[in-house]
Amino acid sequence: MDSKLATGLTIGFLMVLSLTSSVRLALPGLVFLSQLQSEMELVREFGSSHLLAVVRPLACLRTTLLEILPPTNADNADAYCWGPLGNRAQVFSIKKTWELIRQTAPPIYWEKSVWFKHAVPKHAFNFWESRDHVFLQCSVVDQLWAAILPRLGQQNLTLHNWDSLIAWMLTDTPGLSETLKKLLVQAVVFFLWGERNNRLHNGSPASTSVLFSKINKTLRDTLLARLPHKRCQGLLSQWFRFA
Template sequence: PSLDRGPDIFSWSTEGQSHPVFSSSRTWEVLRPRAPTQAIAKHIWFSGATPKHAFHLWVTNLNRLPTRCRLASWGLQIQTDCCICSTQQETRDHLMLSCPYAGVLWTEINRRIRNLVPPFSNWSHLIQWASSSTSLTPSVLRMMVVQALTYTHWQQRNNMLHNQTLLPPLVAFKGINRHIIVSIYAARKRRKFSSLMALWLI
């Protein structure tokens, strides 16, 4: 150190550029770069969505639910069969698409929207359907249905796993139905929601 060289100074640099002050946001961007915006984001996070349902579907779409198969892949010594039906390995696609419990929920939803729900071969097929729109099943209604179903089914899965209790699927559907009706009614003055009640109830 030499006094002739002047006082010590602190500097902060990111990606080769010096900055006069420390920025936590810039540091975060360097440590955790943003991924490209996904096209599905605008459909999942639509105005009027139930926040906890939208967040859950976002996590589900990223395939980050702690299913038994996923937990086993982390090294946990656990059974990997579905804790609801025990017929297949517990993956996201099985839980939400092919588990018999989910099958009953989808059947009831299909009755509500005039048998316009196709059989889904995989998760991508489901998301593609939920993101598209027709006059009888607008994308907002489709996404509300998918969000409510996946949230409810995961709730029941956790209830079965931790408490060994499970609501009958028709009772669980009543909760889905009630949630959709309340959500549509709460947003009825918005243009996208104005006609949804008739489409859901008729």
């Protein structure tokens, strides 16, 4: 292989990148191209148009790099900027980064049934899983809701599907806190999803009474932890009203 061609093909390994307020590139492998002024000269030097296709971009790169002004002592110090072009800042923001890379979608009407003040985070995250059969339409779930709804004075309520559950959570119910409904429903979904995984992977099902006891204890602990908040002070008595 011609030594000049070999030099041209290895320039990618000779780059030394130095970042200041502008970009400085040292490419010693391109120096030999400085004497070649035309494509005909390139063809003459490298022997074929096929080789020219390899070398031509390198010559263009050299020309472009020579047009970049080197930094001077008057240039400002380096600075990091975060964000998309045209909207950058010197402070990194996790929120802005997430908004930039995430897939956007129209707001959903039941968002407030998931994210609300005093929610239990792990229950709220889990609540995005919405499956009618797992949470509303199997015999174990039917028995569980039959034990839970009377505790809220809602023994005549029937939840046919996910939409009816969300509608009940977001609709005012006389004498019953919306926050309590949300906390309870999210706890039910959380433990039902855990029971689903337990049956699927371990083959050791829990009874309805055991599931209810877990939900009852978790809800009581949640309400006790939130007693200092004025909005939550009457929720524990509501849960015990029909016990």
